[in-house]
Amino acid sequence: MLRILLLLSLLLPVGANAALDIEIIGGAAQQIPIAVLPFNHPLKRDDLSQVISADLYRSGLFRLIETGGVATLPRELAEVKYPEWTALQAQGLVIGKVEPSAGGRLKVSFRLLDVLKQNQMAAFEYDITPGQLRQTAHKIADVIYQKFTGEPGVFATRISYVLKNGPRYTLVVADADGYGPQPVLSSTEPIISPTWAPDGTKLAYVSFEKKKPIIYVQSLTSGQRTVLANYKGNNSAPAWSPDSQRLAIVLTQGANSQISIINADGTGLQKLSRSQTIDTEPQWSSDGKWIYFSSDRGGSPQIYRMSPLGGEPQRVTFEGGYNVSPRLSPDGKQLAFIRRDGGKFQIATQDLANHQVQVLSDSTNDESPSFAPNGRLIIYATKVNGKGVLSVVSSDGKVRQRLSESGDVREPAWGPAVN
Amino acid sequence: MSKQLWISALLAMLLAACASKPIEEPKAPVAEASSSQPAEPMMDNSADTSGAGDADMSGKAMLDPRKDPNNILYTRSVFFDYNKDEVKAEYRPLVEAHAKYLVEHPEAKLILQGNTDDRGSREFNLALGQRRSVAVKNVMNVLGASDRQIETVSYGEEKQRCAEQTESCWAQNRRADIVYEGE
The missing domain is CATH 2.120.10.30 (TolB, C-terminal domain)
Incomplete structure (x- = not known):
């Protein structure tokens, strides 16, 4: 059994507004390297990518890739340059965006890409109220978790x-x-x-x-x-x-x-x-x-x-x-x-x-x-x-x-x- | 000069001074549970049958034996071994004294609150606490105390008297408390 006992402090602000403070102890031996890029939605709340990243990180099954060194972060499929992500040793890449929709609602879309095969593993769109942003982020994390592990995620529970x-x-x-x-x-x-x-x-x-x-x-x-x-x-x-x-x-x-x-x-x-x-x-x-x-x-x-x-x-x-x-x-x-x-x-x-x-x-x-x-x-x-x-x-x-x-x-x- | 005597004297003074009011015991034998109002209708009795009432009727400060630190009835806790519900021999005289009080005071009622230490399952401990309260009741029944006078409840591990993770602390929590109606 792996016992790293890292007691890692998250760089991501998952603790903000959460009643429970979270510590992670240990991790799977084989972690899936994944990059989750900012969604940049118009209401300027916590970005969905932070919630998704925190979910994946907490599972212990994923390793999140730092994207600070990438000049332009894509939000559309056409903007993705796979060699950049191969160089960062990413196996998965998550891109997405949040756009205004009718009646004050929001349209959230995301794509999960397989960097090695250079193809799309999943793509979903959600029409939501602003109050459903966090829940939507958990649902996206559930999709990512399921695509890589074959089992349903529980982030939205x-x-x-x-x-x-x-x-x-x-x-x-x-x-x-x-x-x-x-x-x-x-x-x-x-x-x-x-x-x-x-x-x-x-x-x-x-x-x-x-x-x-x-x-x-x-x-x-x-x-x-x-x-x-x-x-x-x-x-x-x-x-x-x-x-x-x-x-x-x-x-x-x-x-x-x-x-x-x-x-x-x-x-x-x-x-x-x-x-x-x-x-x-x-x-x-x-x-x-x-x-x-x-x-x-x-x-x-x-x-x-x-x-x-x-x-x-x-x-x-x-x-x-x-x-x-x-x-x-x-x-x-x-x-x-x-x-x-x-x-x-x-x-x-x-x-x-x-x-x-x-x-x-x-x-x-x-x-x-x-x-x-x-x-x-x-x-x-x-x-x-x-x-x-x-x-x-x-x-x-x-x-x-x-x-x-x-x-x-x-x-x-x-x-x-x-x- | 014993502290108990001093407390006893103080109690007598308090009783004389305000005999109709409930007495705050300086050293409450049941710290948390004693503040509880019992649940069952049989215990929700507004008629005051406590020691304070006796003092009123007699017109002088007759100390209720249950509130007299020098009387065995002042002691209200029966302690148990780990995961056990047998009333140990050393607690028989205490349980017998309370049973005798019930027989001599048919109007008196009490509630037996079973408790456990906080290790293991809360639900299993709730079940174990019930066994302990019933074990004490069974001893009282044998000595003639009526079921009508005794109610058994369990708080499991929810009412800890001592919070440390040591054997002496756990031993204090493995107990049945005797709480009279109106206390």
Whole structure:
């Protein structure tokens, strides 16, 4: 594993206006050299090329080429002189422009060029409002990422997390690069376990605002929220079914936390697990066939799975004495979880076919993993010098970013892909 | 001269001076949670059954045993081993004393708040905290305290008494707190 630990400071102003400060640790062994040229749009805001460059840089898969020495930077295909870019050892070249469009709108066009083959890999046009510039830049970065890696990018997605500042807890939704944080809920009591509906329109979370854990579902469009479950005892650990119609939740039967399934409107509660132990942290597989969960039914906390229709659970993790917080990759092939090893709590993955376990971090207080919708990245909470921060690690463990804020950041959840 | 005695004397004076007002304890046994208003309707009772009320009725400063630093009822926390929910022998006398108080005061109600240290999963810790609060309740039930008088909740790792990453700190956070109605 490459461990450069460069802690590079970005030359690009990604930190500006972003609530989360970003550090990149490590990088892929083979980085794609790419030049992203200025778009020079008429509103003179941050140039789109800066946002695109920052996205590509953060992925750890690209190396951005300095273009300061190039006399004339092309914006049209006809102006591109390939030998200039070959000399700079660029493999990819991104050119584009922003022009005024009807009704105060903007027309953004870009081309991705293969410098070696001297041809066009992609070309798109977007008709947008000025407020959609950043989002458009993320979409362009997604196109570039997909053309070079063959996998969908996640730059245009959103994340949620809980920020604790003094006595105040705030549930926040922000762009995946930390930009544009929007408070969803603020409280002086803890908020935990936020999770996105797979359709991206709602969050379910647990709030202690009534001095006990109660599950709420909140619309991200209207802001309206409803109580999903407020039964005697604890109501916690919501997990959406792949079709966003139902949730697996955890209620207490006396001493023991047990898994139930409930409709997204709070009706139709059905008990699922029936043990005399802790069964919690349910997660649906994306094909809907399994609910993974953590349980100490075997003595120590381990991860199991069972059908949402019921039946006998099967044990999934066997290495070590504490494996919790199961999260499935979108393709269902990998399980991310938190394991304790020698007093360290670290994020790890297990290949569900060959049961191979890989530890992905070198920190000691990891919690709450969440896969990006393309399965290539996992966001999780950890602590640095006692302060809660978020980390994003590639699922092969090679690239890590850290996102920190002025307060304690925890409970991250990666939102679904958007169209 | 013990500090506790001095506090006790001060408390008695405060009680005499303003017996109808809630007492600010100089050394609150439950730092954060004690400021909480309990959630359940059974705990949302405006009738004052606290020690201050006793003092009012008797017309003199009779110290509520639960607020007397020299009384075992003043102690409100039961501590647990890592990842365990057994009430250890050393905390039995404490739990038994509170159970006896409930039996002798059928109108008294309390809430048991289960807590864990902050390592590992928040949700698993929430489940573990619930086990701890119920474990204490079970001991109280055996001694005759009614379910009607006891509510169990869990705060998991959300209400840390000590924030450092040391064993002594973690040990302080692995606890069940006993909070009486009106406190």
